[in-house]
Amino acid sequence: MSKTQYLQRRHQTWYVVLEVPKKFRTVLGRRLIRSLQTQSLDEANRKKHAVIAEMKRQLNALAKAPNQVEAKALAKAMDYRREFLAATSQEVHFPDTDETISSRGLVIEDIRYDWEQLREKSGEEVANRFIKLATAEVTPIAGLPEQWLAEVKRQVSGQTLSQHESAIRRFIAWAGGEHISVEEITRLKAGAYLGELLASSGLETKTLKRHFSSLSAFWKWLKSRGYAQDNPFEGHKFGGARKARRKRKGLVDTELVKLLSGTYTELYNETLHDLMRLSLVTGARLSELCELKQTDVERRPDGWWIKILEGKTEAAVRSVPLHLSVDAVIEKRMGIKTSYLFNDLTAGGPDEKRMWYVSKAFRRYREKVGVAERWKDFHALRNTFTEAMEGAEVLESTVKLLIGHKRDSMTYGHYSKGARVDLRNAIDRLTYSVDVMELIRQRPASSLMPIAQMAGP
16 A cells, blocks of 8 residues: 555645545535645654544445435534544633633534524434534444554554454444444444354354454454443353364374375475475474575584574574484575575465465365365474474473473573573484384385375275
8 A cells, every 4th residue: 555545745744635426526525635734754644544534434424314415414513523522621711792611612502503403404313413423422433444454554464454354344244334333333233243143154163253352452442542432342252162172283103104205286395395394303383484594594513403583472582403304405405595495485465474375285285195184284293293302201391492382480481591401412302203204304215105005995
């Protein structure tokens, strides 16, 4: 999105400019224009979203009007609304009448005068809608989601931002569209929405909770800005007792052999195998491996090491020695002069992650070779490594240093950060079956059974 979208510079000052749909131009003119009172483009971009949201609420209020009289009245109500919210309790004295009234009181007097005129011309219903809008008693929701998303954009990942937007768009469409007001969304309405999702959406409970988490976060923001009084999306129950489900665990040797000896597309075959090999000897996450640069790989007197410079938690930042079984993988990839260790990856997804496409490729690949269960994903290799280290009787506190988990104890966590732990000695104790180790070393094993026979009848 351009930094100058909706913006126009006039005499060194930035303005918001919004094109008015043709059907409203007799009421509002061709464009809505409002000064942001700043010469800074960055500040204009921070301030513009609230103004755009207010303009869109004005347009949506007009969209509900059945005729020109009501449309003009609602357009005037939105102008009054802005004056009403900006007015203060500061008193203004009129010498001619010796009367004193607050600046907000002046706005209210003007609103009441127009309300009475409108009630005589168009009736009680239109007049009441006018005064509720003018005095901010109701708040049209139009434009507010965009304003919130623009504010949280720097705080969350692109994927999370997309999930927020999708959840809010789905709810607003269900509730009646952008013409609804914030005040119409009660706890009862939120509960009815949840009930309908539970009954007919087909969404998993985890997805439903994520939807409500997004809506709850949006309503917390509305409360913080004074648009809402409470949060109708907090504290809901998501159905009955939770069904027992299988949890992710390590892969067995027959599954590892299938994964390490299968074939896939020319683009991803070697890449997938090398990523699996490194994961099985480090316990590293797929995202961590995909982001490795050649400068993060170091040859020390005791062998190869990798540095993981960022991750999901502070503990994820670590240095890990590589088992000698992957020396051939590292030497091959370090021999290609490029920036990333895995130079053959293309970034994708909302956050332009280098793991995006290869993650999808791995899912298709494991289904092809017969390791298709839901929890047999790439992350299961991390479980496999951890199980192997436990089988080698490596201390849990040491394994946490290797895989990037936080050490919570006062002793090994607070007092000791693991600086003196011999990680090389720990990693050298890692072992899998003969067949798996041969495949990790990239040497064919004569004892390996063909995949078709291993898969069974």
